[in-house]
Amino acid sequence: MYHLSQAYIDGAFVPVQGTEVVDIINPATEQVIGTVTLGNRDDVRRAIAAAQRAQSAFGRTTKQERIDMLRRLQAAVLARTDDIREATIDEYGGPLSRSQWVSEYASQCFATAVKTLESYEFTRQVGDATVVMEPVGVAALMTPWNSTAGSICSKLASAVAAGCASVIKPSELSPIQTHVIAQAIHEAGLPPGVVNIVIGRGADVGAEISTNPGIAKISFTGSTPTGKAILRAGAETMKRVSLALTGKSATVILDDADFNDAIPKALSAGFLNNGQACIAGTRILVPRARLAEAVGLVKSTVASLQVGDPRAPTTVIGPLVSQAQYDRIQHFIRAGLEEGATLIAGGEGRPERFTRGYFVKPTVFVDVRNDMEIAREEIFGPVLCLLTYENEDEAVRIANDSAYGLQAYVFSSDVERARRIASRLEAGGVMINALKHELTAPFGGFKQSGLGREYGTAGLEAFLEAKTIVSA
Ligand code: NAD
Secondary structure, eight states, rough: OOOEEEETTTEEEOOOOOOOOOEEETTOOOOOEEEEOBBBBBHHHHHHHHHHHHHHHTTTTTTHHHHHHHHHHHHHHHTTTHHHHHIIIIIIOOHHHHHHHHHHHHHHHHHHHHHHHTTSSSEETTEEEOOOOOOEEEEEOOOOOTSSSHHHHHHHHHHHHHHHHEEEOOOTTHHHHHHHHHHHHHHHTTTTSSSSEEHHHHHHHHIIHOOOOOEEEEEEOOOHHHHHHHHHHHTTTTTTEEEOOOOOOOEEEEETTHHHHHHHHHHHHGGGGGGGGGTEEEEEEEEEGGHHHHHHHHHHHHHHOSSSTTSSSOOBBBBSSSHHHHHHHHHHHHHHHTTEEEEEEOOOSSSSSSSSSSSSOEEEEESTTTTSHHHHHHSSSSSEEEEEESSHHHHHHHHHOSESSSSEEEEEEHHHHHHHHHHOOOSSSSEEEEOOOOEEEEOOOTTTEESSSSHHHHHHHTTEEEEEEEEE
C-alpha cells in the first residue's frame, strides 16, 4: 500500500499542507492500492517561491552545465525504468508493451534535449543586432493522467535546457507514477528549487498556478476546455502559454492502400494506450467502394485483440483509468447507437468474462456521419468510427471537418500521393503508413488541439524570450 503525502519543494520531500486524501485504485482490479494526500494552494505557492529563488542562478548557468544536468536526469530516470513501467501498469492500467515504451521514452526525452541543446545557438547576429535567447523565467509544467512520465519528462527536459526553474503539477490521478519520477529527479541532484512537484486538484493547485504572478510560462498538456481556462486565467499576468490539447484525429486510407496492412495499423492507432491517447486515430476514413472489405478486416482484427490483464504480454487493450472514464465511454457508445450508427465490433458493457475492472469492449461503428457526437467529440477510449468517402477531395474535407487538428494518418501504396494528401490535412503531425515518433521534430496541434509546439528546437524556444541588443 502506498501512502503518499509529500510534495517535492526546494530539493526536499516535504509533507503537504493540503488535507484531502484520495484513494489510489488499480483500474484492472478496482482494488485500493494506496492513498494520496493532495497539495493545496499554500503548497504550490511555496513551490513557486522556491523556483523563483532558484531562477536567477539557474538562468545564468552555461549550456554545458545544463547539458550535464540533463545527462544526470537521463541517467536517474533510466535507472528507474522498471519502476516507471510497474507504476504505469498498476496505477494507470497501461498494457505491458506500452508501459515499457513510456518508461524508456521518459529518459530519452533528456537525451533528445541534450542533442538539441548541443547544436543550439543562444546568441546570434541579426543585421546590426545581437539577438540573445534568454530563459523566460519560472515555468509551470502541467500534465494529464494518460501520459504522466512522458509528459513530465519531455516538458522538464525543455525547461532545464532553456534554464527555466519549474513547478510541476501532475494529474491527481497519477500519484504513484509521479512519486517514482520525483525520486529520480531528486537523485539527479539538481540545485534546490530548480524542480518542484506538487500534486493537487486542477481547480485548486492548477488555478493558483494559472494566476500566480511568480509563474512566467505554462506548458500544459490536457483537454481543450482546461487549456482555454488556463489561457484566459494566464492572460492577466501575460504568461507565455503552450497548450497540447484534445485530438479527434483522422486516418485516411486511400483506395490504393494494402488493406491487410493498413486496417490493423489504423486500429492500432485508434486503440493506442487503451484508446486514451490524444493522437489516437479515431475517425477511420475508407473509400466507399472498399467498405465491405474494410468492415471484414476490422471485425477479424478486433476479434483477435486481447483485452485484459495489462501485465499479460499478449494484452493489447487494458482497463480504462477510472470509473469516470468507464462511464464516459458507455455514454458515447449509447450516443452512437441513438444517433443511428451501427456497431461492427464491441458495444456497451464490459467484455463478457469480466466482472470487475474498468474494461470496455473495443468498439467500432459504421454508418457514421461526421456530424454525429461520436465523430466530433474526443471519446478517449477504444471507440472508433469508420466513415466513407467518394474521392480524395471528400476524404480531405471530412478529415479537416473537425474543431481539432492534432494528428492524422494516411495509408497508401504511393507515398508521394500520401504526401500530397498530408499537405492538405489540418494537423500538427501526419504519419504515412507508419506509427512512429520523431522526438526532435515539433509536436503540437492545429486549431483547438493546441498552441505552440513541444520537442526539439521548437520545444526549447517555447521556454525562451528573444532579446535584441543594438549598440552604436
Ligand atoms: P484535464 O484537462 O482534465 O487535466 C489536465 C491537467 O490539468 C491535470 O493536471 C488537471 O489537474 C489540470 N487541471 C484541471 N482543471 C484545471 C484548471 N481549471 N486549471 C488548471 N489546471 C487544471 O485532462 P485529462 O483528463 O487529465 O487528460 C486527458 C486530455 O488530455 C485529453 O483531452 C487528451 O487529448 C489530452 N492530451 C493531450 C495531449 C497532447 O499532446 N495534445 C497529450 C495527452 C493528453
